[in-house]
Amino acid sequence: MLSSSRCHKKPCSPVSAPVEVRDWTSLTHDILVDVFQRLGPCCEIMQAAECMCKTWRRAAISEPLLWRHIDISTVSQRSQGQPTMARAAVDRSQGQCEAFCGPVDMDSLLYLVERYVFLLVFILQLCCSYYIVNANPNLIAYVVQYMSIHHFIYGLSCIAPRLKSFHLSANCKVDNDIFTMALKKLTILKDLEISASYSLEDLLKYACQACPHLEKLKVTLLDDTVYYGSDGSSYMEFSDGGLCEISTMCKLRSLELLDFELTMEGLTTILDNCPILEPLHITGSILDIQEMDEDLQVKCARVRNLILPVDDDKYDCYLYSAQP
Amino acid sequence: MAAPESGDGNNGAARMVTLISSDNTRFEVEAAAASLSQTLQLTILDGGGGGGDGIPLPNVDSATLSKVLEYCIKHAPAAANGGAPNATAVDRAELERFDNEFVNIDQSVLYSLIMAAHNLEIEGLQSLVAKKVADMIKGKSPMEIRRTLGFPDPTPEEQAEMNAHMLEYGWAYE
Numbered sequence: 078m079l080s081s082s083r084c085h086k087k088p089c090s091p092v093s094a095p096v097e098v099r100d101w102t103s104l105t106h107d108i109l110v111d112v113f114q115r116l117g118p119c120c121e122i123m124q125a126a127e128c129m130c131k132t133w134r135r136a137a138i139s140e141p142l143l144w145r146h147i148d149i150s151t152v153s154q155r156s157q158g159q160p161t162m163a164r165a166a167v168d169r170s171q172g173q174c175e176a177f178c179g180p181v182d183m184d185s186l187l188y189l190v191e192r193y194v195f196l197l198v199f200i201l202q203l204c205c206s207y208y209i210v211n212a213n214p215n216l217i218a219y220v221v222q223y224m225s226i227h228h229f230i231y232g233l234s235c236i237a238p239r240l241k242s243f244h245l246s247a248n249c250k251v252d253n254d255i256f257t258m259a260l261k262k263l264t265i266l267k268d269l270e271i272s273a274s275y276s277l278e279d280l281l282k283y284a285c286q287a288c289p290h291l292e293k294l295k296v297t298l299l300d301d302t303v304y305y306g307s308d309g310s311s312y313m314e315f316s317d318g319g320l321c322e323i324s325t326m327c328k329l330r331s332l333e334l335l336d337f338e339l340t341m342e343g344l345t346t347i348l349d350n351c352p353i354l355e356p357l358h359i360t361g362s363i364l365d366i367q368e369m370d371e372d373l374q375v376k377c378a379r380v381r382n383l384i385l386p387v388d389d390d391k392y393d394c395y396l397y398s399a400q401p
Numbered sequence: 402m403a404a405p406e407s408g409d410g411n412n413g414a415a416r417m418v419t420l421i422s423s424d425n426t427r428f429e430v431e432a433a434a435a436s437l438s439q440t441l442q443l444t445i446l447d448g449g450g451g452g453g454d455g456i457p458l459p460n461v462d463s464a465t466l467s468k469v470l471e472y473c474i475k476h477a478p479a480a481a482n483g484g485a486p487n488a489t490a491v492d493r494a495e496l497e498r499f500d501n502e503f504v505n506i507d508q509s510v511l512y513s514l515i516m517a518a519h520n521l522e523i524e525g526l527q528s529l530v531a532k533k534v535a536d537m538i539k540g541k542s543p544m545e546i547r548r549t550l551g552f553p554d555p556t557p558e559e560q561a562e563m564n565a566h567m568l569e570y571g572w573a574y575e
Contacts, residue, residue, distance in 0.1 A: 099512040101550050108519050111527060115535035128543040128563055129552065 102130040109136035110143060118148040123162050144170035146242075242268035256280065260287040267328075272297040282319025285326055295333040298361075317343050325350045337361040339386060341373065348376040356382040363387070418450030420470075426463035427455055430470050434477040439522035460520050465513040472526050475499050480525075504533040508550050 104112075113122050113136065127137035137143065147166040243266060257280070260266070266288040271280075284294065296318070320343035329351045339359050347357065357380050369377070377383055416432040420441075432450070436442045441456060450456040458466060479496060504511065511530060518526040537549050546552065555563065 099509045099551065101512065101552050104515070105519065108515055108531070111531040112534045112538070115532050116539060121539060125541060125543050125546060126538060128566065129546060130555065130559060131562065134566065 102132050104132065106136050106140070109133060110140050113137060113140075113143050119144060119146075119166055120149055120162060123166070138169060141169065141171040241265060243270070257283040257287065260284055263288060265290055267291060268293040270295040270297075279319030279322070281317075282322045282324075285323040289324070289326070290328055291326060292328050293331040294329060295331075295335070296337070297333075297335040298337060321346045323347070323350055327352065329354060331356050333358040335360050337386070339363050340365050341369065344385070345373060345376070348373070348380070354380050358382075358384040359386055360384065361386045416451070418445055419455035420450065420466060421455040421457045422461055422463040422466045423459050424463050426466070428463075428466060428470055430474065431477065433481055434470065434473040437473045437477060437480055437523050437525070439524070441521065458521075461517045462513070465510075465517045468510065468514060469517050469521065469523070469526065472503060472529075473523065475503075476525055500529055504529060508537070512550075 109132070113126060116122055116126065122137050122143065127134040144166050147163070147170065149162050149166065243263060260269075260283060264287065267290055269284060269288065269291060270293075281294075281296070285291065317338060317340060321340070323346060330353055332347065332351065332354055333356070335358070337359050338361055341363070342365075344359075347354070351357075363386055377385075417429050418432045418435050418441075420428045420430065420435060422428065432445050435450070436445050441450070444450060444456055461469070476496065479492070504514075506514075511533060514526070515530040515534065518530055534550075538546050541549060
């Protein structure tokens, strides 16, 4: 299959080449960035590559391209460096971060407050200059004092104005007002994934309102959705996240609601408002156990890839599949 | 047009160009193969490298150039088809097999290749070697990377600076 061409070595005045020192520390910026981009999750750069030498470190830190997709989800949450990595990675993106994926818990954020207050203040100043109209003069003092996951999210949304993809996994209750406020900054968000053990309240409704360009939405509710009242009593709270009031989502292709409490009204709203859904996966339970009427069945049949929860304790799911 | 060296019947004779390595070895190769290099493409289009003239490549030694040209010759037919959209699965699998074999080499050769690929701006080769180096680094600690790539030992100042860097962020060597 090869053409006729051949290499013709015609040695003329052969000079034995001196054994060149293969100095990996002298690779150019472009080559290093090319290699680093292929390393996968950015902790590969942070935990190894940039520790090699000054040249490698300079390339890693100074190239925002490398920090567009931040994934520290593989770093142990117990790792001391984990919160620092999240913060440093977002800083290094220089506002070009398009995707952030990583675990966030209160402990790591407290650690952050204790050790990196300076950085936090810097970020908040940055956020005020971006959103000068909304800037609250008391914000800096308030946040440093009560740094919490809400402010982390808010801060993140402020320093990453071009965020297109945001995956949040929170082990604590997230205040929906703050979260909604953050979402309002992320108007070009295309991919939102939330994994949390807290009441949804009207989160879905607000997410759809704030981010009309969403193409992918995934919400996972962790098992222990038990809430504690001010008197210490525990209660289970029903919430469909305002599903029945979501706005029309013309671009939403993929919707996953895991461990979700679905109502038939909610399902109808999804199918009516999201015309191009391809995968619609809902697991959990169906609250209003009633026969799905013919109209709804026809709507379900239009979705190519549909998984709905069964209305009993079985873990199986009904699978609908429309004819192509 | 001169007769082809050995008949491949591909539009008659393929135009040949000569490349001269840093240690003065001359390589005669089809213009189409050499043109995979963005750096050489314009010179070749302008008619350079033919006849008794050669294109000198002062930054590439003969061992590396021979390896680079092996890649170019293998990939030239597919590149001529515009990235071979109509290539058969067999052809693609063969190229993939070739690529895997091709980078199964000593780290010092890999180093020369990555430098040459960037120097000559051969896009496919740049990606191939960068991916290979990344694969060699992935999942390894700094010490392991040092051993794998044959890094020079750090000077005391470098070591101190690295320690300070790791202490500051406290994430390495968990």
